[in-house]
Amino acid sequence: MEKEEFQIKLKIPEFVKILDETVRTEVLKETEKRIKPNIEKEFYVTAKEVISEKLEILETPKKVSKEKKPSPSKKEETLLEKTKHCPKCGKEIDAAAKFCRFCGAKL
Numbered sequence: 001m002e003k004e005e006f007q008i009k010l011k012i013p014e015f016v017k018i019l020d021e022t023v024r025t026e027v028l029k030e031t032e033k034r035i036k037p038n039i040e041k042e043f044y045v046t047a048k049e050v051i052s053e054k055l056e057i058l059e060t061p062k063k064v065s066k067e068k069k070p071s072p073s074k075k076e077e078t079l080l081e082k083t084k085h086c087p088k089c090g091k092e093i094d095a096a097a098k099f100c101r102f103c104g105a106k107l
């Protein structure tokens with residue numbers, strides 16, 4: 001459990017330093033007890049932010065290559081789906097056409 005703890009060194013304010021040692025120890029203990037949950041919460045939130053930022057940086061080149069490559073092929077696919085070639089004259093015609101608009105062949 002001790003190994004899983006993260007320590008932050010903080011500067012002790014002057015007004016605490018000048019206190020009598022017994023009082024100072026008590027003040028520091030009580031202060032630590034009160035700020036610990038807040039720091040842990042802050043640590044949790046900030047660590048998640050940092051992780052997402054780091055992941056974004058790492059994933060950006062992958063995302064770009066992923067987005068750039070499929071989009072033209074998708075356009076090609078839709079073009080291929082919308083057109084076909086007439087079996088008679090070989091010209092490109094609408095995929096849904098029942099007759100070739102060039103040679104009039106029934107499809």
Ligand SMILES: [Zn+2]
Pocket residue numbers: 086087088089090091100101102103104105
């Ligand atoms: Zn034709």
